[in-house]
Amino acid sequence: MERIIIDMDEVIADPMGDMVAWYEEKHGLKVDYDQMKEGSWVRGFPEQHRQLVLERLYSEGFFRNLSVMDDAQDVLKEMNKRYEIFIVSAAVEFPNSLKDKHDWLLEHFPFFTWRQLVLCGDKRMIHGDYMIDDHVRNLVHFPGKKYLYTAFHNREIEGYDRIHHWREAASIFLK
Amino acid sequence: MERIIIDMDEVIADPMGDMVAWYEEKHGLKVDYDQMKEGSWVRGFPEQHRQLVLERLYSEGFFRNLSVMDDAQDVLKEMNKRYEIFIVSAAVEFPNSLKDKHDWLLEHFPFFTWRQLVLCGDKRMIHGDYMIDDHVRNLVHFPGKKYLYTAFHNREIEGYDRIHHWREAASIFLK
Numbered sequence: 001m002e003r004i005i006i007d008m009d010e011v012i013a014d015p016m017g018d019m020v021a022w023y024e025e026k027h028g029l030k031v032d033y034d035q036m037k038e039g040s041w042v043r044g045f046p047e048q049h050r051q052l053v054l055e056r057l058y059s060e061g062f063f064r065n066l067s068v069m070d071d072a073q074d075v076l077k078e079m080n081k082r083y084e085i086f087i088v089s090a091a092v093e094f095p096n097s098l099k100d101k102h103d104w105l106l107e108h109f110p111f112f113t114w115r116q117l118v119l120c121g122d123k124r125m126i127h128g129d130y131m132i133d134d135h136v137r138n139l140v141h142f143p144g145k146k147y148l149y150t151a152f153h154n155r156e157i158e159g160y161d162r163i164h165h166w167r168e169a170a171s172i173f174l175k
Numbered sequence: 176m177e178r179i180i181i182d183m184d185e186v187i188a189d190p191m192g193d194m195v196a197w198y199e200e201k202h203g204l205k206v207d208y209d210q211m212k213e214g215s216w217v218r219g220f221p222e223q224h225r226q227l228v229l230e231r232l233y234s235e236g237f238f239r240n241l242s243v244m245d246d247a248q249d250v251l252k253e254m255n256k257r258y259e260i261f262i263v264s265a266a267v268e269f270p271n272s273l274k275d276k277h278d279w280l281l282e283h284f285p286f287f288t289w290r291q292l293v294l295c296g297d298k299r300m301i302h303g304d305y306m307i308d309d310h311v312r313n314l315v316h317f318p319g320k321k322y323l324y325t326a327f328h329n330r331e332i333e334g335y336d337r338i339h340h341w342r343e344a345a346s347i348f349l350k
Contacts, residue, residue: 003300086300092289098273114267115296122290125178125261127302 001084003128004173005142008089008101010134010151012076012109013066016041019053036153039135044152057094064100068108071166077111079173085116086128090138092121130173132163147172176259178303179348180317183264183276185309185326187251187284188241191216194228211328214310219327232269239275243283246341252286254348260291261303265313267296305348307338322347 009015020031023045036044045053056062079085087105091097098119105117118126123133124141131142132149136157139146147169148160163169184190195206198220211219220228231237254260262280266272273294280292293301298308299316306317307324311332314321322344323335338344 005300086297088300092277092292092294095274095277095289098277098294099270102267102270102273113296114270117267118293118295118300119267119273120293120295121288122261125180125263125293125302126300128300 001082002130003084003086003144004079005086005088005123005126005128005131005133005144006076007131007133007135007138007149008087008091008105009063010041010153011132011149012069012072012087013063013104014069015057015063015066016152018062018066019056020044022056023049023053033152037156039153041151041153058096060096061100063091063094063097064104066104069166071170073109075166075170075174076109078170080111083173084128085112086118086126087112087116088118088120088123088126090121090123090135091119132169136160176257177305178259178261178319179254180261180263180298180301180303180306180308180319181251182306182308182310182313182324183262183266183280184238185216185328186307186324187244187247187262188238188279189244190232190238190241191327193237193241194231195219197231198224198228208327212331214328216326216328233271235271236275238266238269238272239279241279244341246345248284250341250345250349251284253345255286258348259303260287261293261301262287262291263293263295263298263301265296265298265310266294307344311335 031044033044042050042053089101091101123138127143129144131139132147133139134149134151134154147163148154150162150164206219208219217225217228264276266276277292298313302318304319306314307322308314309324309326309329322338323329325337325339
């Protein structure tokens, strides 16, 4: 069975969407999506409020209540029957998120088991046939076929095959 | 730099030793080390108390207070200068342990960073040049050089090069 390594944040979970909605509601200010293009959606928030954003990102519970990316559940349920799938999240930077991410994954993707979750700091030792990730820093060491999952912060990056949404992943992996 | 994948429990941390000390103190009964040889130290505890042992194993805080294996700190501090080291623990089965393991590692091994910790359910996608682990099920998929770290539960297993203690690891990796 071929192995697919799939990222969590900005790929199957939507922390940026949650943070933007919370911020615009709380502060009545708009986020600047153009500023995200340097590789982090945190840069889209006005500088005077970035510390607040980071504190919320590091707090217990933030990753427990995120929205699921459109169509990820249906498509991954089918992919899980045909491939060996691991959900790999560079989450150790956020130690309060570790149990939240476990609980979130098994709630929203009940066809996965705990054996399929990997929480790490760096992905360079993770091997597989395919990797789907929104960060070039994770894809760059990967020995298999790489797909950049499109997010606001990576819009301007060239040179990678992309997956723009989970229906497109289905057209690649479930054809 | 060559990469070494190092397990946590029974290799750098001592959950079995902690549980045995707690059990013998609490119940005044001895653990049967011969029963561990089937691959799990939990089998060393009398059957009527195994549920208690498992409950303690799954509880928050258990992995936060474990003893460090003899000489692991000094030897790994030196190895960390010469190798790319990742501490990889199949801990996702115990979601309450995830933050505890992060905090424990960075307290007792302050020369490691969060980037070097991996918490997973299965290790088959982890690649490196060397793996040190007390479980054959983790070593069996590994493509590099494998070392079985000796524990009571694996005493009878043959066919693997072994590391019996961290001074022996030093003689292999720091010569």
